[in-house]
Amino acid sequence: MLKLEGIHVYYQESLAVSDVSISVKEGEFVTIIGANGAGKTTIMKAIMGLIRVKKGKIHFEGDDLTNKPPWVRAEMGIGYIPEGRRVFPDLSVVENLKVGAYTIKNKQILNQNLEKVFFLFPRLKEREKQLARSMSGGEQQMLAIGRAMMLNPKLLLIDEISMGLMPILVNTAFASIKKMHEEGVTILLVEQNAKKALATADRGYVLETGRIVLEDRADILNQKDEIKKAYLGG
Amino acid sequence: MLLQQIINGIVVGSVYSLTAMGATLVYSILRILDIANAGAYALGAYVGLFSYVATDNLLLSFLIGMIAMGIWGIFVQKFLYLPLLGKSPLISLITSIGLFIFLGDFIRLWAGPQIKDFPADLKLPFSGIKTENLTIMSVWILVLLTTAILLLTLWYLITKTKIGLAWRATAQDLEIAKAMGINVNVVVAFNFFLGYSFAAAAGIMIGIMYNFISPTMGDVPAYKMLAIIVLGGLGNPVGAVVAAMLIGLIETLVGGYIGFFLPRDSIAFIAVIIILLIKPQGLFVRKNI
Numbered sequence: 001m002l003k004l005e006g007i008h009v010y011y012q013e014s015l016a017v018s019d020v021s022i023s024v025k026e027g028e029f030v031t032i033i034g035a036n037g038a039g040k041t042t043i044m045k046a047i048m049g050l051i052r053v054k055k056g057k058i059h060f061e062g063d064d065l066t067n068k069p070p071w072v073r074a075e076m077g078i079g080y081i082p083e084g085r086r087v088f089p090d091l092s093v094v095e096n097l098k099v100g101a102y103t104i105k106n107k108q109i110l111n112q113n114l115e116k117v118f119f120l121f122p123r124l125k126e127r128e129k130q131l132a133r134s135m136s137g138g139e140q141q142m143l144a145i146g147r148a149m150m151l152n153p154k155l156l157l158i159d160e161i162s163m164g165l166m167p168i169l170v171n172t173a174f175a176s177i178k179k180m181h182e183e184g185v186t187i188l189l190v191e192q193n194a195k196k197a198l199a200t201a202d203r204g205y206v207l208e209t210g211r212i213v214l215e216d217r218a219d220i221l222n223q224k225d226e227i228k229k230a231y232l233g234g
Numbered sequence: 235m236l237l238q239q240i241i242n243g244i245v246v247g248s249v250y251s252l253t254a255m256g257a258t259l260v261y262s263i264l265r266i267l268d269i270a271n272a273g274a275y276a277l278g279a280y281v282g283l284f285s286y287v288a289t290d291n292l293l294l295s296f297l298i299g300m301i302a303m304g305i306w307g308i309f310v311q312k313f314l315y316l317p318l319l320g321k322s323p324l325i326s327l328i329t330s331i332g333l334f335i336f337l338g339d340f341i342r343l344w345a346g347p348q349i350k351d352f353p354a355d356l357k358l359p360f361s362g363i364k365t366e367n368l369t370i371m372s373v374w375i376l377v378l379l380t381t382a383i384l385l386l387t388l389w390y391l392i393t394k395t396k397i398g399l400a401w402r403a404t405a406q407d408l409e410i411a412k413a414m415g416i417n418v419n420v421v422v423a424f425n426f427f428l429g430y431s432f433a434a435a436a437g438i439m440i441g442i443m444y445n446f447i448s449p450t451m452g453d454v455p456a457y458k459m460l461a462i463i464v465l466g467g468l469g470n471p472v473g474a475v476v477a478a479m480l481i482g483l484i485e486t487l488v489g490g491y492i493g494f495f496l497p498r499d500s501i502a503f504i505a506v507i508i509i510l511l512i513k514p515q516g517l518f519v520r521k522n523i
Contacts, residue, residue: 048413074415082413088406091399099403102396103415151415 001026001186002047002155007056009039009046016042017210019056022188024155029187031218033194033231034207040190041083043207044159047188048080049073060155075103079153079185083160085144089133093124096132096143100150109152117146120176138169145176156180158189162196174200194231198222206231238368239490240483245374247482248381249443251475252436253455254462255388256307256429262405262469263425264315266326271433272456273337278303278434279441279451280345283352292356296380299438300431307430308423316422334456341449349448352441377439384435385475388428392471397424405469454499461506465516473518480517481505 002024009017017039024030034040045051047058049070058065065073074080088096097117101110118125121142127135132143141161148156158177162170174196181187190207191197198204198218206214206227214221221227256271282299289295314333318326362372392398397420404411404421412418436455441447462481466473481502488501496504509517 050409050413069417070412071415071417074413080410080413082410086407086410088403088410090406091402095399095402098399099411099414099416102400147414 001028001061002188003057003059004043004047005057005059007043007046007058008054009042009051010054011042011051015210017046020207020210020212021056022205022212024186024188026154026186027184028203029181029189029201030203030205031197031201032188032190032205032207033192033197033221033227034190035231036192037209038207039210040207041159042210044080044083044157044188044190047073047157048078071103074151077151077154079148079151079156081144081148081156081158081161083163085137085140087132087140087143087147090131092129092131093135093143094128096147097124097150100147103151110150113150113152117149120149120179121146137164138166138172141165141169141173142176145173149180153185155186155188158187160191161189162191162193170196194227195222198227235367235490239486241368241370241374242490243483243486244479245377245443245482246486247479248377249436249439250455250458250462250482251478252381252384252432252439254459254466254474254478255385255471256433257459258463258466258469258471258474259425259429261463262471263401263408263422264319264326265469266315266323266330267460267463268315268330268429269327269456269460270310270330270333270337271429272452272459273334274303274306274430274433275437275440275455276341276447276449276452277306277337277437278430279437279447280341280350282434282438283350283441283447286352290357292358296435296438299434303434304427304431307426310430311422311426316419334452338449338452345449347449349446351445351447356442373443377443380435380439384432388432388471391428397421401425458499458502461502465506465509467516467518470518473516477517 004020004022006019006021007017008015008019020043032040032043042051046053049065049068053066060076060078088099091099097114101113104110123139124142124146127139132140135143161173161177165173170193177187178200189197189201198221201218204216204218204221205212206221253275256274257268260266260268260271278299281302282295285295285298286292310333314329315326318329358372358376360372360375362375363370392401400411400416400421401424403414404416404418408418440451462477463474466477484505485498485501489498
């Protein structure tokens with residue numbers, strides 16, 4: 001479904017990601033783990049089209065994405081949960097969700113998606129009219145997830161779902177993306193919380209200073225000594 | 235007397251608010267100061283005057299002036315500002331000053347350096363109000379009505395429509411707005427169309443009110459507009475309107491009651507200096523940014 005072929009990305013004139021090749025098949029749950037600054041966010045931004053790819057290609061369902069603007073990629077069915085949530089602070093909850101469904105022209109589908117999000121996160125329904133800036137971190141994370149669901153994405157890119165969340169909320173967040181995956185959404189998750197990520201994903205890549213150094217089934221990566229030592233706390 | 239001064243102040247403030255609105259809208263989306271917006275104010279006044287002379291229809295000449303400048307705005311953003319996006323905001327600022335100077339000289343070449351005036355008898359569908367101690371000229375009513383209609387239209391577009399939602403999302407987080415599927419090029423073009431057409435409306439109204447237009451008529455508004463948008467909290471449309479009204483009122487009241495040894499235009503800047511000394515963020519700034 002998604003294929004990165006040897007992409008090189010520069011960030012502020014220095015090479016942030018070099019020669020990265022990743023593939024995600026339809027229905028898969030793939031994770032990229034790596035330390036802070038390894039280039040995880042850069043890869044996500046490159047797939048979404050928010051940063052320019054210097055070399056290499058990105059394919060999505062057979063189409064070459066490399067030179068397409070981000071809004072076209074969203075319309076093609078790529079959803080995005082950015083690092084640090086990035087909800088629109090001065091829009092209400094329901095307006096944030098409507099922005100998430102911006103490319104959906106059919107009102108009926110839009111309302112269906114809205115019902116779905118409200119069913120999954122009743123808290124968002126309660127706070128429908130409230131400005132996003134006035135909500136807690138956990139609620140904002142729900143909103144960011146809900147906003148991505150509004151698109152009914154085929155592929156969902158998730159950048160650090162656990163960052164800045166209390167442990168109990170991390171579990172809730174993982175449960176909700178797992179649920180989306182069971183409903184047929186293909187997922188690519190980058191995470192610092194390697195333990196959680198590998199426990200949830202089918203397959204994983206390990207990123208070190210801008211390069212992929214390992215790739216395997218998630219349960220196998222979970223058992224490897226070098227992974228345990230570097231990312232799982234011994 | 236006081237009521238009279240307040241009305242005068244609001245009329246002046248109305249024109250200021252339209253003048254400052256264009257630059258405010260541009261700043262809130264692109265975070266650049268667009269001095270060239272005041273060029274659309276002068277050029278718009280000329281297009282409006284020539285249209286009026288040709289058609290003898292005030293409404294039509296407003297529309298022609300505004301649409302022409304709106305389209306000009308789309309050109310400016312597409313060929314000047316978008317290529318500079320991502321570079322230092324100073325580069326855009328200097329570019330906009332350059333464009334502004336160019337426009338002044340372009341008008342001089344095209345329409346001549348001399349002052350022009352609007353025909354004296356505008357056929358307005360309403361007359362002014364004149365009592366013993368209160369005068370409201372029909373032109374003032376025109377200014378107040380036009381401003382109210384334009385600001386209400388803007389409010390409606392921004393808060394009630396889909397493109398307005400896209401506008402607000404883009405102003406708050408350009409990058410994420412793109413990722414959510416918003417074609418920000420369309421949003422920015424829409425933004426410039428509105429901003430430049432508002433400037434044109436302000437220029438035409440000033441031309442009618444003071445009955446003169448000249449190639450340099452945009453100079454003072456260019457700087458005053460800056461004072462207003464800084465005061466209004468940089469990129470906050472409501473703040474800009476309030477700040478514009480405030481400046482209009484201060485100017486008229488100080489001029490009317492105290493008199494002033496400095497030129498009237500300096501009052502706005504002195505007020506801004508005083509207010510910024512007390513409240514450096516401007517009067518209306520968002521809490522957490």
